[in-house]
Each structure stands twice: as C-alpha cells, then as structure tokens.
Amino acid sequence: MLKVLLVEDEVYMRKGIIKLIDWKKHGFDMIVEASNGQEALEILKKEKVDVVITDIKMPVMDGIELIKRISEEIENKPSVVIISGYNEFEFAKAAIRYGVNDYLLKPIDEVELIQTLERIKTRILNEREFDRRKSLYEYLKRNSKFLRIIEFNENQNIIDISDDKTFRWVGIGKKEDLQYYEDDLTVCENLLDIEREVNTRFASKGVGFKCFWDSFFNVIVIAETEFRNRKNQIVQAFEFILNKLNLQSMVYDEFKNSNDLNGFYRYLLKKLSFAQFYEKSGIIEANQIGDFEVYIEDKKFGSEIIKLIEERKIDQIKNKLLQFFDECQKKKISPEIIRGFIILTLLEIIDYFEIYQLLEEDGLKIILRSNLQKSKFIEKVMEILLQVEEYITQSTKFNSSSFMKKVELFIRENYNKDITIKSIAQQFYINPIYLGRMFKKYFNMPFNKYLHMLRIEQAKKLLLKTDKKIYEIAKEVGYNDTDYFALKFEEFVGKSPSKYRNSLTEEVNF
Known part of the structure; x- marks a missing residue:
C-alpha cells in the first residue's frame, strides 16, 4: 500500500x-x-x-x-x-x-482522481523497481569483488583498509536452512535489506555495516567505526543480524592486519566450524575458542571399538564415542581433524571384519563430506557401527552352505523378475552387505554377474529350442530393454543372439 x-x-x-x-x-x-x-x-x-x-x-x-x-x-x-x-x-x-x-x-472529479492516482502509482512502482534492480546490481558487483579477495586473495578496494583511524570488526555465521532462499539473487536481496536495516538502526551509534555472502553459504559482516568503545553496539548489531537470518552462531573478532583479509577470513571460518560442530550458539568472540590441536593422540580407539563390537556391547560403543568427542572438545580438536580420524577408524574396522561393501554405502560419504554437528555426526557413526555389529551377528546366525543353496534356489525360480541383492536379503531377513559377501564367496563372483550368466544361459536354450523373436526372449529372461539384452548376450557368449541362433541352425543343417 x-x-x-x-x-x-x-x-x-x-x-x-x-x-x-x-x-x-x-x-x-x-x-x-x-x-x-x-x-x-x-x-x-x-x-x-x-x-x-x-x-x-x-x-x-x-x-x-x-x-x-x-x-x-x-x-x-x-x-x-x-x-x-x-x-x-x-x-x-x-x-x-x-x-x-x-x-x-x-x-x-472521482474519475480524474483515480486516473491521477493510478498514474502516480505506476510511476512510483517503476521507480522502486528500477532502484531495487540498481541496488541489487551494485551489491552483486561489490560481493563479487569481495569473493575474489577472501577466496583468491585478490587486491580489491571493497573497504578502505589503509585508513588506520578506522576500527573494524568482522563476524561470520553460516546459513544452514538453505531452503529459506529460492536462489542466489534472493539471498543477495535479503542481505541487502538487512544491511540497510541494521545501518538505519545503528546510524546514531557511529557504526557502519556491510554484509557479504561467500561460496560456502557463510554470511560475512564487516563493521566499521572511528571509536574503539563501540564494541557493544557492534555485538548488538551482530545479534540483530543473527536473529534476522536465523543463524545458529556468529564468530567475530577485530580485524587489525589490513594486508591479510583473506587470512583473517579463513581464521574466522575455522573458529566458526568449531563453534557449529560443538553446537555453540549466539555471538562468540574468536578468542573464546582459542587455538586448535592439530592431531589426535588416541591410538587405541579403533581397536577398543572393534573389541566392543565383537562383545556386542552397543551401549558401551556409544558411551565410548561420547567420551571421545568430549575429550576432543576439551583439547580443542578441530572438526576437520576429527572427521579424518573417524574415517580412518571406520576403515580400520571395515578392514578388520572384511566388510568392504560398506565402502559403497552413503554413510561414509556423508561423514567425509558433511559439516554435521557433533550430535548428528555421532548418530551417523553409530549407524555404520550398528551395520558392522549386525553383520557379525548374522555371520554367526547363518550356515553358509545350506543357506546359500536356499538363496540359489530362490534366484533360479525368480531370475526373470526384477530382483536385487537387497530384495533377496529382505526375503531372507538378512543384511544385504553380509549377503553380498557370502554370495561372492560361495559363487566366486558378484551377484549381478551371476544373475546375468543365469539369464543368458536360459536365453541360449530358448534360442535353440523355440522360434520366439529376440525381443520376446529378452523379456522372458528378465530384460525389458532388447538392446541391453543383446549387449550382455554378446559380452558373455561372444556373438549376438541372432548370430548365435544362425550358427546353431547351420550346425544342425550340416
């Protein structure tokens, strides 16, 4: 209105x-x-x-x-x-x-008043849209230059860092709920609006603010003032921005070295990563976090987890994990070091129990690539360890020879259906990772190769004994795509289905 x-x-x-x-x-x-x-x-x-x-x-x-x-x-x-x-x-x-x-x-006159107002409204809305686009364009240019400074260490004049009379504070927070934004332009418009609002609110305090947005969904706020005693106002403004953007935490510090904005940015990112991993909230001054340890001394952690898995002491495994993470927090071990250590520990466990199929699961990838908080990180690690424990349990539950004969019979009765190692595992109430391992050991080949071989053998019989068309045979043995059937047939037999049929006919005639 x-x-x-x-x-x-x-x-x-x-x-x-x-x-x-x-x-x-x-x-x-x-x-x-x-x-x-x-x-x-x-x-x-x-x-x-x-x-x-x-x-x-x-x-x-x-x-x-x-x-x-x-x-x-x-x-x-x-x-x-x-x-x-x-x-x-x-x-x-x-x-x-x-x-x-x-x-x-x-x-x-009523009509004249309405016409005049509509004309004014059109003019005002057009002007506002022009100003919005112009402001957004200028912001995007400024943010693009800022990105080149912090991520590539380019020399750009975004802020006048040569002015020694100006005090500067930098705060960094991470926007976790990315669905809040529709696209990058919406992100920038939102930050531009917040920048205007915070500057309006704190104009009388002698502090100016600039908001930026990096490639990793971090919000960077630079506060500038000519008065050192404005720190309280700066923290208040950071709290305002944190609440506006629904950030978990924001880490800040005074920017003193005017020649290294890139290094200062990375220093704050490490502090922010630590704060978020250990689920700290609010506005946090960087020096409250302190320096990080660069390695983990615990060399028995993996073997102790292995022993607990063998003894089926699941509750103790979680307690061990919680204790480990508490120690890491006290010693200020960075999340990056912890993630690397946990990955190596899981690989040690996988290698010990020979469950290499776990490497193909998404769980390890999530741990390696994600920025999960401590509680969610522990949950993901426990999910993987529970899979290992289930494998051990099932390995003692099933007799390999008799059980695999039942699996083989099921496959031969259902080879032409859409079956997978997971669907068979569900049929027999067994872990698919363990079943895959047992299958490979019993048949000396992976399940997929065995299934293709079985289907191709059946197809060879149909080519010899019937006059069915190639696409009919493909469908009958479990292939909906005739071209794919022909490709697999040639891979296993050395010739196409039609050439194979012709060669059999020639042998009979001869």
Missing part, C-alpha cells in the same frame, strides 16, 4: 475527498490528514509518506511553501499532487519548479 497525506484546510472538503473513492482498492492507504502546510511538514519529518495531496491556499503555510520545503528538507521525497481552482492556475504553474507534475482541479 502507498501511503497518502492529504493537506486541506477546509474540513468538509478534506472529508469529502477521503470518501470520494475506495483508496485501499486502488492500492493507497490514507494514513493521516493535515489542515495546513506546517502540520504536513512536521508529519513528513516523522513518517514515510509516498504521496502528498495538497491544497494551494491555506493558513500558516500555503501549498507552494510546503512544496518548496519538501524539496529542500525531506530526504525521501513523496510525489506531490496539488489541488487548484481555475483562478489559481498561476500558482499551480509555480509549483512545477519544485517537481510537481500532477494536479487536480476543483471541484475534484
């Missing part, structure tokens, strides 16, 4: 204009009235108004003087519509010098 201020000294005229049309229907909100120019000017200095409709002849301050004062004193200038009679047209022409280009003649 565009906000309108109506300035008219005659009460009945003022009330008549207000009731003349449905203002909200046309996108306007008649927020306030004034009986003269002086009252109107005081309102404009306190409130944001989009449109002023003013009479020319009024006591205290007339319309011409009001328009002049608006052009000189009001920063966010509203559009102005003057109300004039035929004998006041010379006054109306004088108002043009101050940027007025809309006027209404008395008595005011």
